[in-house]
Amino acid sequence: MPETLVQIEQKAPRGDWRDPHVEFRKGSICYSAAAKNLGALSLPNPRAWQPMDADWKLPPDWKRIVLDGMKERLKKYRSFRLFMDICVRCGACADKCHFYLGSADPKNMPVVRAELMRSIYRRYFTLTGRLFGSLAGGRELTEDVIKEWFYYFYQCTECRRCSVFCPYGIDTAEITMMGRELLNLIGCNTNWVLEPAANCFRTGNHLGIQPHGFKDSIDFAAEEASEITGLDIEVPINRKGAEVLFVMPSADYFGTPHYYTLLGYLMLFREIGLDYTVSAYASEGGNFGLFSSHEMMKRLNAKIYDEARRLRVKWILGGECGHMWRVLHQYMDTMNGPADFLEVPVSPITGTVFENARSTRAVHICEFTADLIHHGTLKLDPRRNDHWIATYHDSCNPARAMGLLEEPRTILKSVCRNFHEMPENTIREQTFCCGSGAGLGTDENLEMRLRGGFPRANAVKYVKEKHGVNLLTCICAIDKATLPTLLEYWVPGVEVAGVHELLGNALVMTGEKERVADLRGELFAPEAHSVGSASEASHA
């Protein structure tokens, strides 16, 4: 890709945002969802169409459907009604959005993204809007507005960074979610969201891998982990009566560099002798329902508790995934709980009771591992990661929907010796999105992804130049899938890894064979060679 393709500039906004006209350019849109995927999920208006088409083949009464849908959601969600009403347009959110910074498109200012919806709300649902129309900030709902919604609500990664800065906590993710729900009602959805959702619904995971294929992938990883360590590592599938159901994003057993994180988990579980199982039915932690509708989120998420109940496990352990944890942390218990058939999670190794997961009974792998490290139960040799100079990207959802900030850092600082933070206003709750979340991570949308990811890449570049950082760690499957492309474009020479990949490198397992290479097969840094028999283990 030529260096000049993506020019990042700052441009003063021009024109009037109330003009809904949008130019659909390749590179900055996601293609429409295939009719078969809508069919598989019993969604309305399956048909062949593309955003570039003049005629979107909307149902004849689309306007009524959208307005009725809005009315219903205004009644069901306080967030929606409130966020439609109280914005004062102070502009604090404007330059907090990675898509605005990267594209200089003024409709990517979070406030304007919300105004695209608010203007319709005012026109049809408020007294002043009905009386005064555009003077009161109202707009007519036209087909062009639908197209504009499609463009901009699929140009928001629901990362919630703007909400951190909003004096009223207005959350653009809520508005984008409503926008997408309304678009779904008239069949305007993207394939990158609905195909994984349809696959997940049917087979259990985004990739549509059937149970035998799932087993092959898992077995392959277990064999590789066995080979690396010289130990016998097996992964139980659909085993009843295990203590823990382990749920991970499907990318972990299908994608790279996710795969190395999976090896890390498997080695950890083997070393501590965890009594666990994975499930082929609930073989997906991720939930693309979050990117389409609350209803779809619930439909896909239901499998996890159902499977935990069927397998009679005591609690659920969840792998590294951002939006999966948004759902597990903020939605699962409400939607598909109560989890009264499970027990309050207790670490079988340290005896720690995970009080913060007392009700959902779902623990984040970083919480689990950080607790192990804190108690000194793991033998770690951080020198095995000396070939990495790492930084950590707070994935949006764990940061802004949970506050899972120090647990991954605790692990990182115990498993590697070269760790440098990116600038303060680009990490933790102020972290910049990868630019590809919320179902935007498809190649046809690459230009917009590179634009949206620019602020994140820029912060990586800063620590690369300052500290020689060559590894960006993260705990999100979408990050791992899309950050490599982003960094290759903006900051060549920086790799992407999960936290548990580095743990897997550093973990000194009982009876392991001498290890000379990391999970990627890259040789350890010279002075770390003799680590196979390292006697000095590093504990937190």
Next chain:
Amino acid sequence: MNEIYALLVVLAIAAAGLAGGQMSFGRIALAEVIPYAAAILFLAGFCWRIMRWAWAPVPFHIPVTCGQQKSFRWIRAAKIDNPSTQWGVLARMAAEILLFRSLFRNSRAQIGGGRLILSESGALWLSALAFHWALLLILLRHLRLFLEPVPAFVNALERLDSFFQLGAPPLYLSDVVVIAALGYLLIRRFRDPAVRFISLFTDYFGLFLLLAISVTGVLMRYFTRIDVLNVKELALGLAAMRPQAPQGLGPIFFAHLLLVCALASYLPFSKLMHMGGIFLSPTRNLANNSRSRRHINPWNHPVKTHTYPEWEKEFREKLQSAGIPVEIAEGAGDAGNARTN
């Protein structure tokens, strides 16, 4: 054009007040009728709006967390920015409402030479905070007009506000601050291209209206030297439901009064309702405890799921040949009916 319309409407209101104040019929309408209408609109509108929000349920637990969660004793949690208890939520809300915590984080992003530069930016926070506190102080000072005897705290606030003892009558700091802050917010709306781009009629109207109220107030106090006793007589009469406009109030007073009535009537139907809405914001007023306490969704609709029996039925042979345990006994009846939960 929005800004011009907004200015014209505010000027028209002020002019109506000025003109009405010079006619006996106008004085009666402005001092004895309109204030009641405005008060009714304000109270009813405000309650209605709050109720509209309050009636809508909060189906999901969606706080935006701005710091470390409470997990282990050995990791220090951000008790206020990521509260896990109701006390923490109280502190977070207090910080939002009294100190504009989130706005305090504001930064400015600039792109130059292919780099993104983030810098501190406190002006919006400072001017917004100064404006709101000054406005509150001014409102509380106005209690002097409605209460007899004047409460001690009102006198104390006045002494504090006129601390510098400049001029006669002494200059209230809050008057200076409110006009300066409104002026800054207005200039920012004009000069910052992004903010100008997003500004609607209502954004300018609110600022012009507040400025006009402040300016007419200042004119009365420092320049036309209105007799406060007359104002108090009217205010007490209004409060006692026996309104009687005394002589000698002057046209500027009526302009001030009409502008205030316009603000009160307009507020419930405008973005100025943020003063009530902030208390209900679900990203701020919920504790981050959704994994330790179940949040209930009052309309938790059943949905169609793909159940395990359906799944096993479809993949049974593949499961068996892969050696994955199956659940349903051989030859069992059709287990594939969709279950809703």
